[in-house]
Amino acid sequence: MDVAADGTSTISSSRLGTALSSLPVESLSAAEQASLAYMREEEKLAHDVYAYLNTLWGASLPIFNNIAASEATHAAAVLTLLQRYSLADPAATTAAGQFANPTLQSLYAQLTASGARSLVDALKVGAEIEEVDIVDLQAALVYVDNQDIRAVYGNLLKGSRNHLRAFVLALQQQGVVYTPQYLTPADYQAIVGTSIEAG
Numbered sequence: 001m002d003v004a005a006d007g008t009s010t011i012s013s014s015r016l017g018t019a020l021s022s023l024p025v026e027s028l029s030a031a032e033q034a035s036l037a038y039m040r041e042e043e044k045l046a047h048d049v050y051a052y053l054n055t056l057w058g059a060s061l062p063i064f065n066n067i068a069a070s071e072a073t074h075a076a077a078v079l080t081l082l083q084r085y086s087l088a089d090p091a092a093t094t095a096a097g098q099f100a101n102p103t104l105q106s107l108y109a110q111l112t113a114s115g116a117r118s119l120v121d122a123l124k125v126g127a128e129i130e131e132v133d134i135v136d137l138q139a140a141l142v143y144v145d146n147q148d149i150r151a152v153y154g155n156l157l158k159g160s161r162n163h164l165r166a167f168v169l170a171l172q173q174q175g176v177v178y179t180p181q182y183l184t185p186a187d188y189q190a191i192v193g194t195s196i197e198a199g
Contacts, residue, residue, distance in 0.1 A: 001155050007166035007196045008066045009159035011073045016080060016152070023148040028085055032149060035140045037090050038101065040078040042136060043156070044091045045104050045111075046129050047071035051096065053115045053122045060119055063170050067126065067163050074159060077152050084148065107132075123171045124178065130164035131182040133157075134191075158197045168192050 002010045028036075050068035058065050075091070082089050090100040097112070099105040111129065115122035137157045144150055171178045180188035 001158060003162060003196060003198050004066070005196075006063070006066065007162040007169075008070045009155075009162045009197075010070045011077045011152075011155055011159070013073070013076060013080070016077055019151060020080070020084065020148050023151065025084060025148070026146045028087075028146065029143075032144050032146060033085075033087060035144060036078060036081055036085070036087060036149065038104075039136070039140070039153070039156070040075060040082060041090050041099050041101050041104050042133060043071055043075035043078055044094075045099065045108055046133065047075055048096045049108060049111050049115065049125065049129060052112050053125065056116060057119050057122050061123075061170060063126070063166060064122070067166065070159065070163070074156055077155070081149055081152055120171065120174050120176055123167050123174065123176075126167040127164055127171065127178050128181050130160045130167060131180060131188075133160040134164065135182045161191050162196050165192055165196060 002012060004010075047068050050064045050071060054064035054068055079089055079091075094100060097108055099108060111125050115125040134157060137153050137160065141150065141153055141157075144153065168178050183191070
């Protein structure tokens with residue numbers, strides 16, 4: 001994973017391919033298959049929300065554009081796993097802001113509406129998305145045992161922690177203290193109280 005000074009964390013497709021080539025293709029449980037499909041769309045949701053918010057607030061801050069580009073590489077990393085296991089891509093034919101999963105479709109509408117209210121609200125949406133990603137990845141890693149999936153999810157988790165730090169810092173620069181919505185206060189402080197994680 002390539003990590004910029006601002007915390008933007010990008011997964012290199014070539015390095016990912018090299019890393020995965022040394023790991024076995026193992027049997028998949030139904031839960032692992034469902035997890036890959038969900039994570040593919042969840043990473044797309046992050047990208048699509050940030051891309052939309054960038055159209056509104058990008059002139060003020062580059063964070064939405066930078067992290068949207070990063071999220072595109074995260075979604076591509078999950079797609080690599082779907083292809084590795086010959087699974088269907090739920091995002092293959094959906095346009096920006098469209099999702100096969102109705103929960104994510106509803107969340108996209110909610111987040112974009114919130115983020116359109118103000119720059120501060122948009123930054124809070126960014127922090128919220130990263131919190132959701134962290135919680136969902138942590139939950140998945142409880143039952144996912146395939147080495148290649150765990151490796152990718154571990155990188156996604158690191159990226160989400162870095163992005164959360166970036167959004168919280170941007171909010172601080174706007175004079176706003178962010179209150180976590182999904183993480184416990186202790187888990188949140190453990191992330192934002194530590195430095196950006198290198199690749």
